[in-house]
Amino acid sequence: MEYFFELLFSGLTRGSIYALIALGYTMVYGIIGLINFAHGEMYMIGAFTALIVSSVLTIYGLPLPAILVLTALAAAVWAGAYGFTVERLAYRPLRNAPRLAPLISAIGMSIFLQNYVLLAQTPDFVPFPTLIPEFAFLEPYGGIVGSSDLVILAVSTLVMAALTLLIKYTRIGKAMRATAQDQKMALLVGINVDRIISLTFVVGSALAAIGGLLIASHIGQINFAIGFLAGIKAFTAAVLGGIGSIPGAVLGSFVLGLTEAFATGYVSSDYEDVFAFSLLVLILIFRPAGLLGKAAVEKV
Amino acid sequence: MLELRAIDAAYGHIQALRQVSLRVDRGEIVTLIGANGAGKTTTLMAISGLVPPCRGEILFEGRPVGGLPPEALVRLGICQVPEGRHVFPDLTVAENLDMGAFLRRDRRQVAADREHLYNLFPVLKQRRHQPGGTLSGGEQQMLAISRALMTRPRLLLLDEPSMGLAPLMTRHLFEIIIKINKEQQRTILLVEQNANLALQVADRGYVLENGRIVMHDTAAALRRNPDIQKAYLGI
Ligand SMILES: Nc1ncnc2c1ncn2[C@@H]1O[C@H](COP(=O)(O)OP(=O)(O)O)[C@@H](O)[C@H]1O
Ligand SMILES: [Mg+2]
Numbered sequence: 443m444e445y446f447f448e449l450l451f452s453g454l455t456r457g458s459i460y461a462l463i464a465l466g467y468t469m470v471y472g473i474i475g476l477i478n479f480a481h482g483e484m485y486m487i488g489a490f491t492a493l494i495v496s497s498v499l500t501i502y503g504l505p506l507p508a509i510l511v512l513t514a515l516a517a518a519v520w521a522g523a524y525g526f527t528v529e530r531l532a533y534r535p536l537r538n539a540p541r542l543a544p545l546i547s548a549i550g551m552s553i554f555l556q557n558y559v560l561l562a563q564t565p566d567f568v569p570f571p572t573l574i575p576e577f578a579f580l581e582p583y584g585g586i587v588g589s590s591d592l593v594i595l596a597v598s599t600l601v602m603a604a605l606t607l608l609i610k611y612t613r614i615g616k617a618m619r620a621t622a623q624d625q626k627m628a629l630l631v632g633i634n635v636d637r638i639i640s641l642t643f644v645v646g647s648a649l650a651a652i653g654g655l656l657i658a659s660h661i662g663q664i665n666f667a668i669g670f671l672a673g674i675k676a677f678t679a680a681v682l683g684g685i686g687s688i689p690g691a692v693l694g695s696f697v698l699g700l701t702e703a704f705a706t707g708y709v710s711s712d713y714e715d716v717f718a719f720s721l722l723v724l725i726l727i728f729r730p731a732g733l734l735g736k737a738a739v740e741k742v
Numbered sequence: 743m744l745e746l747r748a749i750d751a752a753y754g755h756i757q758a759l760r761q762v763s764l765r766v767d768r769g770e771i772v773t774l775i776g777a778n779g780a781g782k783t784t785t786l787m788a789i790s791g792l793v794p795p796c797r798g799e800i801l802f803e804g805r806p807v808g809g810l811p812p813e814a815l816v817r818l819g820i821c822q823v824p825e826g827r828h829v830f831p832d833l834t835v836a837e838n839l840d841m842g843a844f845l846r847r848d849r850r851q852v853a854a855d856r857e858h859l860y861n862l863f864p865v866l867k868q869r870r871h872q873p874g875g876t877l878s879g880g881e882q883q884m885l886a887i888s889r890a891l892m893t894r895p896r897l898l899l900l901d902e903p904s905m906g907l908a909p910l911m912t913r914h915l916f917e918i919i920i921k922i923n924k925e926q927q928r929t930i931l932l933v934e935q936n937a938n939l940a941l942q943v944a945d946r947g948y949v950l951e952n953g954r955i956v957m958h959d960t961a962a963a964l965r966r967n968p969d970i971q972k973a974y975l976g977i
Contacts, residue, residue, distance in 0.1 A: 613840070613844065616833065616837050616840055616841060617841065617844060619830070619832065619833060619837075620830045620833060620837075620841050623830045623831055623832055623833065624828050624830055624831075626792065626824070626828070627824065627828040627830065628841075629790075629791075629792060629812040629813075630790060630792070630812060630816075630821070630822050630824060630828075631816065631821070631841050631842055631844055631889065631890075631893060632812065632813045632815075632816030632817065632821075632844055632845040632893065633813070633841070633844055634811075634813050
């Protein structure tokens with residue numbers, strides 16, 4: 443039973459990281475119909491930013507919780523700036539081009555950002571400091587759930603709740619939904635669609651960066667390529683849930699995270715990634731629109 | 743209030759408007775009639791800034807506004823209800839109205855305007871928590887017009903408001919259009935396939951054929967014109 447709970451928490455932790463990344467995929471797809479292949483790189487850039495910022499803050503001797511909060515803010519803002527710039531440079535000029543063009547541009551951006559970090563930082567894995575304090579009250583449950591599991595769950599729940607409130611109740615959130623549903627009409631009521639699209643990239647990148655920071659602190663090392671697999675997994679989760687749907691991305695992420703945790707725990711850990719992609723294939727065969735997606739409508 | 747001077751507009755290589763000139767004065771209802779594909783929608787999209795004219799001038803209250811982004815035009819007081827209504831399907835009725843007020847900061851006045859529209863269209867109040875996409879065609883048209891009115895337009899552009907509506911609904915809708923014009927003093931440029939109806943409510947009319955204005959006159963004169971009767975009124 444203890445093993446079950448250990449796997450459960452491990453699955454929930456994975457799921458919440460996937461969700462933080464998957465939200466960016468699904469929001470961008472929902473609003474401009476683009477699969478942003480460079481999105482995983484925002485997660486990687488978030489982790490690197492966090493490494494640099496937290497190292498500096500540690501030198502100044504700040505307490506750990508303060509370092510965690512400030513680092514998360516810095517990573518979110520910096521990755522947000524990257525997301526904004528990538529959209530401006532690589533996608534906006536291709537807004538009216540054939541569908542394949544921005545997709546190729548996105549893959550190009552992904553390769554560029556990976557190599558840029560490789561050159562500017564290092565090709566090797568670098569150790570990442572533990573930013574999450576050990577909670578004394580968790581000691582008796584050490585084998586089941588660690589402090590970082592708990593913090594990851596709490597932070598991502600908080601962030602997702604904030605995003606939900608933003609999208610559901612604020613003026614900008616409603617404008618984001620309106621733009622996703624009918625861009626031409628959004629223009630006709632005076633919504634600055636370009637600005638809404640930029641904001642979507644900024645928010646999505648910031649969420650991914652927070653995911654990157656949390657997982658880096660959990661695992662303890664990063665390199666320039668970590669965005670690739672995480673990005674593909676989160677993309678899988680978004681498709682699983684129904685790409686374009688925000689609750690779908692969250693659900694798909696937890697389904698994926700739990701499936702991976704239980705399958706590797708009870709079956710075999712050698713095939714970790716195989717389970718994720720088998721699940722994707724099964725969903726695409728039996729529910730092509732994803733768990734919560736609408737019947738596929740070709741976006742024009 | 744609005745003046746188009748020799749506008750050309752094109753979609754890529756397809757030229758949709760040639761030398762279109764027209765004028766709408768304050769307080770008027772002006773109608774633009776013409777066959778399918780004549781360029782009526784394109785004319786409205788040019789005024790709204792979605793299909794910027796490649797030649798010619800657009801003046802609004804004496805100021806050149808051609809080439810301004812749609813947002814700026816809404817701020818100046820031009821709002822369009824496009825063909826096919828384009829209600830935001832997954833936003834509730836109330837949220838659709840909020841989007842009409844997107845650029846406004848005068849919260850109290852926004853709330854008052856919303857109440858006024860709920861009085862004008864009680865069915866919208868009943869359904870205010872329902873997604874826009876679940877409304878009937880007529881209700882969607884009322885929502886689309888209300889959403890446009892939430893922008894407080896001085897010039898309202900209506901593209902085929904009667905399309906797909908039952909005759910009774912159409913009559914009701916046109917009564918409301920007259921009311922918006924007379925009671926709220928909003929100037930209206932009305933595009934209609936149903937030329938009969940349009941010429942009954944309008945003060946003046948323009949006839950568009952293959953992207954050109956071929957005739958313009960008072961609505962009464964157009965109704966009596968034998969060519970118009972034959973081509974557009976089915977008499
Ligand atoms: N998005 C578009 N792309 C290419 N051509 C278009 C587009 N929209 C309209 N047209 C063309 O422009 C001309 C005018 O169309 P439109 O303004 O929609 O006419 P109307 O509203 O009078 O029916 C037509 O020949 C139509 O085929
Ligand atoms: Mg039309």
